[in-house]
Each structure stands twice: as structure tokens, then as C-alpha cells.
Amino acid sequence: MRVIIVGAGEVGFNVARRLSGENKDVVVIDMNPKALSKVSDSLDVQTIQGSGSSPEILEEAGVREADIFLAVTDKDEINLIATFLANKLKPGIIKLARIRNEDYTKYSDMFSEGDLRIDTIINPDEEVVESILRVMSVPGSVEINDFVGGKVRLIGVKLPDDSPLEGVQLMKVREQLGEDIDVVIAALVRDDELIIPGGLDTIEKGDIVYFTCMRDQQDELLQRAGILSDPIRKVLIVGGGNVGSLLARALDNKKYHTRLIDNNADRCADLSEALDRVIVLNGDGTDQDLLNEENVGELDMVISVTGDEEMNILSCLLAKNLGARKTITRINKFAYIPLIQPIGIDHLVCPRLSAINSILHFVRQGKVISAVSIKGEEAEALEAIAQEQSDIVGKPIMELNLPKGTLILCFQRGDDVIIPTGLTVIEPNDRLLIISTHKNIPKIEKALTTKLELY
Structure with missing residues (x-):
């Protein structure tokens, strides 16, 4: 499989790292020589300096022989132009673009056909909000x-x-x-x-x-199991940017008592006008006097999602110290992820990791519907359709010789979801949920597509 990645930032670098470790043919394009130097020094991939919106650069990258095209720069316009050109140079290529601006995402129907067709628009902000809502449903x-x-x-x-x-x-x-x-x-x-x-x-x-x-x-x-805790009702959002405003809209109902703090007065005015029940405050999420005035110690959850991750961490730690029950912080740098829970913050969300999860199932071989990293990147949960020629079809699970560190968790057959036993036989078109350590993913991909043995 040949994959072209436009953008050598955190998302592009980490997708390239994952795929190169699985012996896929990866090409990374970026204008920034320092970003490319980091990629080439760390990974066994091809790098090309130039703009992903240049047809000449895309030709040099071998777009006509590629299977998947990923445009994941921080600039929506570059990603859109790059996918448009890739579609012209190789109409059948699978294309994914990272698009955050609502001016584009609300017209997503435009990108479903013709020269503008994009197979999947990745909006990390929306993915992060969905992740926060899921965590709130199980505190x-x-x-x-x-x-x-x-x-x-x-x-x-x-x-x-x-x-x-x-x-x-x-x-x-x-x-x-x-x-x-x-x-x-x-x-x-x-x-x-x-x-x-x-x-x-x-x-x-x-x-x-x-x-x-x-x-x-x-x-x-x-x-x-003795785990269920009290539901979340009183919420404070720190940050009214893309993620904060999307989350505030999702919580703008009778179920939640929600307040939002942002240090930009104009943004607060716009949010106050757009939201019905959410109380919008102009201030600093690390201002202890303000947090005390808002009785942060009585809150069920404080969610800090500004664009400044140091501020997010500090505001969550301060809120926790003042008595807030649960905290969620937004992190962009992957290096910070292992540090969050040890210092006392309950949850983290990472737009860049969300973008990578959105991308993964497109680069998995076989009919993979979704792929999600578990505990950072140590394991992966794959949802896939069992194909007739697959090695896992037609014999009991106990005889599959699955690699150590791999489990078939459940599968859907028709409308029924089945928790399997060792005697369960997988049939063609069963929808499987498999968890595996990262090192076994190439073996699982082969098992999903061919009659090759897993060992």
C-alpha cells in the first residue's frame, strides 16, 4: 500500500510513524524543511519538500501509483486544493482531508462527488466534542x-x-x-x-x-461492578474557541447547568447571543478569585479546551484543587499525554489523536469500518467485515491461532450482536470487533483479507 501524506505536523508525523512501522510505502510532503528533517531522521519514509497544492510535487510523490491520499496540514485551503488536484491526477484514489473551518464543513455535501469529491472530511474539533460527551455519560x-x-x-x-x-x-x-x-x-x-x-x-x-x-x-x-458514579450536571467550560463553542452548543439544554469562561470579550458577546441557557463569562480560567466566585468547588466537571495547553493544564489543576469533582483537559502535544493523569487530571482529549483515529481505518487492509487507538497507541480496536476468503472464516475461534495479545470481542450477524465463545464459528459478512496490540496489526490485516496463516 502506498500512502501520500501532505503535512508533516503532529498528525502527519504520527500517521507516518504508525504506517511506516507496518511496512507501508509512505511519502510525506511539506514546505517546512525542519518538519521534514524530523520525519526523515526518525522514520523510514520518503520526504519531499514543497507544497501539497502543487501538481508537480504530487507527480513527484507518485500520486498516480498511490492508494490513499491524506491532506492533514493546519491550513484548510491547502488541504482542499491538494485533494482536488489528487482527484484530477488519479480519480480513483481514496482521499481524506483535515477541515476545521465551519465555512467549509457546513457545505460538506459539495465534497461528495465530482472533481471535489473527498472520501472523508476529518474535523478533529467535532471528534473531540463527541469524545467529551461520551466521557460525561460515564463519569x-x-x-x-x-x-x-x-x-x-x-x-x-x-x-x-x-x-x-x-x-x-x-x-x-x-x-x-x-x-x-x-x-x-x-x-x-x-x-x-x-x-x-x-x-x-x-x-x-x-x-x-x-x-x-x-x-x-x-x-x-x-x-x-461497583463503578457507576453520580451523573454530571454542573459543568464549567474554559475556552470559547471552536471546541468550546461546539461543546457549549451540545450542552445548551435543561439537562446541564453550564457556564463558559473566555478571555476574549468579543467572543463572549457572540457566544452569549448564540446560546440560550449557557452562562458566558469574560475572564481567565486560571483566575482563582473568579473560580471561587463561580463556586468551582461545587462543580461536577471542569473542561478546559483553550488553544493553550499549558493554560488548560493549570486551570484543571486549580479547579481540582478547589474541589471540582472531575476535570478534562485538551492536549495537542503528544509528549504531554503520559503526564496528565499522574499529575491529577482525570481525562484528556487530543484533537490530533482524534484525527489519527479517523484516518486509521482507511489505511487498514480488508473491509475495516473503524479503528481506534487504545491507551495512546499501545493497542488498537478494529471493527471489520469478515470476508469469504479470510483466514478467520469457517472455523471455531479456538482454532484460529490468534497471536498473543489479540481477542475477538464480539460480532454482529444480521441484527444480532453476539459475544463469542471458543466454539463460535465466524461466517462471511459478520461484523467483527477485534482488539490487538499494535505490533500484531499487520498479522490481523492479513487474516482479514487472505488465507495466509497468522504465524
Whole structure:
């Protein structure tokens, strides 16, 4: 597979890193020589200095022989022109473009056909808001992802000290929780190490447990596991930019009592006019006097989503110190991600990681519907259609010789979602949810597409 990436920023670099590590043929284009130098020094990929909006540069990159074209610069106009030219030079190529400006996204129908066709418009801000809303729906969670059209959830939750699951073998989890609950333990995080477990593994005190469950059984499952916490009602948003305003609109209803702080008076005036129930305040999210005036210690959640990640971190730490129950911070630099929870912030959202997740399933071989990174990039959850020629079709799961660190969590057959056993046989067109460590992804891709052995 040949992939051309326009843009060598955080998104372009990290997509290139993921794909080059899987032995895919990657070309990265960027105007900035320093950004390209970082790519070429770190990765086994081809780099070309120049504009992705130049037909000559795209020809030099081999666009006519490429399978996928990714335009992920920080400039929407460059991404749009680059995908337009790629479509002219190779009409059948799969194209993804990172577009954030609402002036373009609200006319997304224009990009569905003809010379302007873009297979997927990636809007990281919208993805981040969806991620925040999912976390708010399960306040005790570390990470939540939806699959099978929203019917199945993968929920990562830190096990409380009094949970009845402590010390329970995984093969006995359903016995402990009740046979009427369909659940699979997809992964454990113990001492910051991710484990794809087997049936003989035991849940231990302090583990982060990733449950795979039916969406409509989520609350009952968490309650029986001793995890369900009080719902989120009182919310403070710090930052009224793209993410903050989108989130405020999503929370502008009777269910939430929402306040928003921003230090730009003109932006506050615009937001105040556009929102009905959200209280908009002009001020600094790191102003302790202001936070005290707004009784931040009584809030269920403080969500800091300004464009300044240092301010986001400080405002969350300050709010937590003043008594806020939960905090979410927006992070752009990947290097900061491992630091967030150890310093006391409950959750993080990363627009660039959201963009990478949106891209991944397009570059996965086989009929992959979605792909999501778990615990940063240590594992990946793939949702894919089982094809007739696939190596995983026609025999019991226990005979598939799946690589260590790989589990089939569930699958959809027709309208039914099934939690499999070792005796379950995968049939063509089953919609599978698979979790695997990152190093096994190339083997899983082969298994989804061919009759090649996994070992």
C-alpha cells in the first residue's frame, strides 16, 4: 500500500510513524524543511519538500501509483486544493482531508462527488466534542469508544477499591456479574502496562479494566461492578474557541447547568447571543478569585479546551484543587499525554489523536469500518467485515491461532450482536470487533483479507 501524506505536523508525523512501522510505502510532503528533517531522521519514509497544492510535487510523490491520499496540514485551503488536484491526477484514489473551518464543513455535501469529491472530511474539533460527551455519560470512565453503530461500547474504567470484581478470574466475570449481562474484558492496564488478557488472568486492585458491553446494558454492568458514579450536571467550560463553542452548543439544554469562561470579550458577546441557557463569562480560567466566585468547588466537571495547553493544564489543576469533582483537559502535544493523569487530571482529549483515529481505518487492509487507538497507541480496536476468503472464516475461534495479545470481542450477524465463545464459528459478512496490540496489526490485516496463516 502506498500512502501520500501532505503535512508533516503532529498528525502527519504520527500517521507516518504508525504506517511506516507496518511496512507501508509512505511519502510525506511539506514546505517546512525542519518538519521534514524530523520525519526523515526518525522514520523510514520518503520526504519531499514543497507544497501539497502543487501538481508537480504530487507527480513527484507518485500520486498516480498511490492508494490513499491524506491532506492533514493546519491550513484548510491547502488541504482542499491538494485533494482536488489528487482527484484530477488519479480519480480513483481514496482521499481524506483535515477541515476545521465551519465555512467549509457546513457545505460538506459539495465534497461528495465530482472533481471535489473527498472520501472523508476529518474535523478533529467535532471528534473531540463527541469524545467529551461520551466521557460525561460515564463519569468514572478513563476512555469510551462506540462500535457496531453505537450498539456496543468499549469502556475503560479504573476499578474502585470496593469492587466485587477484585480478585475475580476473567473466565468467572459473567458468573460474578450475572449471566444476563453480556460482557467481555478486552484489556487491563496494570502499573501503566496494557495487557490483552486470557480467561485465567485475574483482575487486581487498582487495575483499569476495559469492558466490552452492549450499550443498553452499560449502566447495569457498571452498577453491579461497583463503578457507576453520580451523573454530571454542573459543568464549567474554559475556552470559547471552536471546541468550546461546539461543546457549549451540545450542552445548551435543561439537562446541564453550564457556564463558559473566555478571555476574549468579543467572543463572549457572540457566544452569549448564540446560546440560550449557557452562562458566558469574560475572564481567565486560571483566575482563582473568579473560580471561587463561580463556586468551582461545587462543580461536577471542569473542561478546559483553550488553544493553550499549558493554560488548560493549570486551570484543571486549580479547579481540582478547589474541589471540582472531575476535570478534562485538551492536549495537542503528544509528549504531554503520559503526564496528565499522574499529575491529577482525570481525562484528556487530543484533537490530533482524534484525527489519527479517523484516518486509521482507511489505511487498514480488508473491509475495516473503524479503528481506534487504545491507551495512546499501545493497542488498537478494529471493527471489520469478515470476508469469504479470510483466514478467520469457517472455523471455531479456538482454532484460529490468534497471536498473543489479540481477542475477538464480539460480532454482529444480521441484527444480532453476539459475544463469542471458543466454539463460535465466524461466517462471511459478520461484523467483527477485534482488539490487538499494535505490533500484531499487520498479522490481523492479513487474516482479514487472505488465507495466509497468522504465524
